[in-house]
Amino acid sequence: xxxxxPLFQFDNTYARDLEGFYVAWEGAKVPEPQIAxxxxxxxxxxxxxxxxxxxxxxxxxxxxxxxxxxASPLAQVYAGHQFGGFSPQLGDGRALLLGEVIDRDxxxxxxxxxxxxxxxxxxxxxxxAVVGPVLREYIIGEAMHALGIPTTRALAAVTTGETIYREGxxxxxxxxxxASSHLRVGTFQFFAARGETDKVRQLADYAxxxxxxxxxxxxxxxxxxxxxxxxxxxxxxxxxxxxxxxHGVMNTDNTTISGETIDYGPCAFIxxxxxxxxxxxxxxGGRYAFGRQPVIAQWNLARLAEALxxxxxxxxxxxxxxxxxxxxGRFPDLFKRAWLNGMRAKLGLRTEAEGDQDLAxxxxxxxxxxRIDYTRFFRKLxxxxxxDTQKVLGLFPEENGLEAWLSRWQQRxxxxxxxxxxxxxxxxxxxxxxxxxxxxxxxxxVSAEAGDFDPVHKLLGVLADPFxxxxxxxxxxxxxxAELGPYRTFCGT
Numbered sequence: 001x002x003x004x005x006p007l008f009q010f011d012n013t014y015a016r017d018l019e020g021f022y023v024a025w026e027g028a029k030v031p032e033p034q035i036a037x038x039x040x041x042x043x044x045x046x047x048x049x050x051x052x053x054x055x056x057x058x059x060x061x062x063x064x065x066x067x068x069x070x071a072s073p074l075a076q077v078y079a080g081h082q083f084g085g086f087s088p089q090l091g092d093g094r095a096l097l098l099g100e101v102i103d104r105d106x107x108x109x110x111x112x113x114x115x116x117x118x119x120x121x122x123x124x125x126x127x128x129a130v131v132g133p134v135l136r137e138y139i140i141g142e143a144m145h146a147l148g149i150p151t152t153r154a155l156a157a158v159t160t161g162e163t164i165y166r167e168g169x170x171x172x173x174x175x176x177x178x179a180s181s182h183l184r185v186g187t188f189q190f191f192a193a194r195g196e197t198d199k200v201r202q203l204a205d206y207a208x209x210x211x212x213x214x215x216x217x218x219x220x221x222x223x224x225x226x227x228x229x230x231x232x233x234x235x236x237x238x239x240x241x242x243x244x245x246x247h248g249v250m251n252t253d254n255t256t257i258s259g260e261t262i263d264y265g266p267c268a269f270i271x272x273x274x275x276x277x278x279x280x281x282x283x284x285g286g287r288y289a290f291g292r293q294p295v296i297a298q299w300n301l302a303r304l305a306e307a308l309x310x311x312x313x314x315x316x317x318x319x320x321x322x323x324x325x326x327x328x329g330r331f332p333d334l335f336k337r338a339w340l341n342g343m344r345a346k347l348g349l350r351t352e353a354e355g356d357q358d359l360a361x362x363x364x365x366x367x368x369x370x371r372i373d374y375t376r377f378f379r380k381l382x383x384x385x386x387x388d389t390q391k392v393l394g395l396f397p398e399e400n401g402l403e404a405w406l407s408r409w410q411q412r413x414x415x416x417x418x419x420x421x422x423x424x425x426x427x428x429x430x431x432x433x434x435x436x437x438x439x440x441x442x443x444x445x446v447s448a449e450a451g452d453f454d455p456v457h458k459l460l461g462v463l464a465d466p467f468x469x470x471x472x473x474x475x476x477x478x479x480x481x482a483e484l485g486p487y488r489t490f491c492g493t
Contacts, residue, residue: 010070010099022074027064028117032161064116075119080186080253091121114175130170137264143463151261152179186253192307222311232259238338248280266489271479272371348423382427432466439480
C-alpha cells in the first residue's frame with residue numbers, strides 16, 4: 001500500500017455529475033516527456049506539492065501518459081459558431097480534463113492537458129501540439145494574469161520527444177492548463193441544437209452551482225445566469241480593449257461562462273492604436289478585429305441566449321425571447337461603463353464627469369490618426385500628470401493636436417484637486433510598461449523551438465511585474481522595429 005498522499009486532491013464534479021457530456025479517454029503515449037516550464041507559484045496556489053511534480057514523474061503526468069491517483073481524464077463535448085458558421089459538434093479534439101482541485105482560497109479549478117493526443121472529437125486531427133503554440137499560451141496567459149485580466153493559466157509545459165509536422169517538422173509539446181471551468185457558450189449550444197432541453201437544464205444547474213451559487217433555487221435563475229455571464233463578458237472584453245489585446249478567434253466555443261480568457265492561438269497586442277487591427281492569418285474579413293470585440297461578444301451572448309430559451313420560459317418561447325432580448329440589450333451599456341471606468345483610471349481620474357467619454361474619444365482619435373503606440377503613450381502620460389509633458393509629446397509629430405488635448409485633460413484633473421505625484425502613481429499602477437510585445441514573444445518562441453529556453457524564461461520574468469519599470473529592459477518596452485513589417489499570427493493550440 002502506498003503511504004504517500006496523492007499528488008492531486010481531485011474532486012471531479014464534471015465527471016461525476018454530467019455523464020453524457022463527455023467521453024472518458026486517455027492521453028497518447030510519447031517517447032520522452034521533459035518539463036520545459038513549471039509554474040511553482042500556481043502549483044502552490046492550487047495546494048499541490050510542487051517539488052514532487054517538478055520531476056520526471058510529473059513530466060509523465062503533464063504529458064498525459066501517466067494518470068495520477070484520483071484523476072478522471074475525459075474529453076468534453078461542445079459545439080460552436082466559428083467565424084459565424086455553426087459546427088454542431090466540436091469538443092476537445094486535443095485536450096483532456098484530468099480533474100478538478102480546490103485551491104487554497106477554496107476555489108474549484110480545472111486541470112486540463114492540451115495537446116495530449118487524439119480523442120473521439122479530433123475530426124481527423126492528430127490531437128498533438130508543438131512547442132511554439134504551447135509556449136505562446138503559457139506566456140500570454142501568465143502575462144494576462146499579471147495584468148489583472150481574468151484568464152486561464154499554465155501549470156506546466158512539457159516537451160514530448162516527438163516530431164510533429166506543422167508546415168514542417170516541429171518539436172512536440174503538451175500544455176497543462178488551469179481554469180475556473182471549461183464551460184463554454186458552445187457547451188450549451190451542443191445540447192440545445194439537439195433539442196436536449198433536459199441536458200441544457202442539467203448543464204445550467206451545474207454552471208450555477210459552480211459560478212453563481214447564490215442563484216441556486218431562485219426564481220428566474222436561468223435568466224439571472226445569463227445576466228451573470230453577460231456581466232462577466234462585458235467586464236472581460238473591456239479589460240482586453242483597455243490593455244490593447246486582440247483575441248483573434250472569438251468563436252462561441254472560446255467564450256467562457258466563467259468570464260476567463262481562454263485559448264491564445266492567434267492572439268496579439270496592438271502597438272499603434274488601430275480599432276481595425278487584425279493579426280490572425282485566417283481572419284480575412286476582420287470579423288475579430290480589435291475594435292469589433294465588444295460587438296462580437298454581444299453576438300456570442302445572443303447564441304447563449306438562444307440555447308437557454310427553453311429554460312427561461314418553457315411555456316411561452318415568444319415571452320422568453322422578449323425577456324432575454326431585453327436583457328441582452330443591456331450589454332453595450334455594461335461594456336461602455338466598464339470600459340469608461342477603466343479609461344478614467346488610465347487617465348488618472350478618480351471621479352465621473354459628463355465629458356469623460358468625449359475626452360477619451362478625442363484622445364483615441366489623435367492616437368489613431370498619428371499611429372501612436374498605445375502602451376507607451378499611457379505610460380508616458382503619467383509623467384505629464386506630474387508636469388513633464390515632453391515625453392508624451394515626443395511620441396507625436398510636431399504638428400498635432402495633442403497639446404490642446406493635454407490642456408483639456410489637465411483642466412479635468414484640476415477639478416479633482418489631487419496631488420500630481422499621487423495621480424502619477426495611480427496611473428502607473430494601471431498602465432503597464434511591459435506587455436507581451438508581439439516581436440519579443442516571437443523571438444522567444446523561435447529560440448525555444450531551436451532548444452534554447454532562456455529567452456522564454458527572461459520574457460516571463462519581465463512580464464511577471466508589468467507595472468514596475470526596471471533598468472536594462474528597454475527592449476521589452478517598445479514596439480517592433482519597422483523593418484519587421486506587419487505581424488501575423490496562426491492558430492496552433
